[in-house]
Amino acid sequence: MTLLYDADCGFCTASAAWLGRRKLRTAISPLHRADLAGLGVDADRARRQIPFVEPDGAGTRVSYGHVAIGRALATGGPGWRLAGWLLLHPPVSWLARPAYALVARNRHRLPGSTAACRIDLG
Template sequence: MTRRERPLLIYDGDCGFCTASVGFVRRRVPASAEIVAFQDTDLGALGTTRERAAREVLWVDRHGRVSGGAQAAARLLMDAGGAWWPLGAVARVPPVRWIAIGLYRLIAANRHRLPGGTVTCTVPPDPRHP
């Protein structure tokens, strides 16, 4: 894998809720990550798919490893450092990890109902979790 200069946070640029969430991150979370919509990214070159990116936020670290959903958010917080780092670190350790994953899935499944959400925010079904 190619080593990246900066990690990459990939989100659904067609989703109003996701775009608003990324706006918050850009204003408040001092992460080093490049933040891009999956629609503007060569996902195949990053080792992931459009289906996955439409379902969950993705984090691609400097070594090219891809994390998704709650774990992507945790890695973003850890990358930001400072007071954000412990929040991200705790979200990576069971049982908090399991709670974070469940909460992320609940939010993702209902993002079209949340502030800024529209019908285009509806998450496609995850074939791994019927």
């Protein structure tokens, strides 16, 4: 299992480091180091929404955005598993989707960010 992040974005890098300190049972790796096509990751979508890649019976399953974060958190200890479960289920998931979009749209304005963090959400 791997959570991929945009290493060109200071906010994303800081967020990935924070998640790494949570001792999740998943790898956290920069997008540019991954074989996105080989993992089944949509490269354009991955620039807008963090992807989480996990094996399933037929190969891999890729989740994006708040679902990716929820699935990654679900690999942690009991408290983090609960947080991940909440992100994946209503009513929290109903709020998590627009909250993630708001953060993604404004990540260039958040602490640790630079102009390189600005993304076009199309």
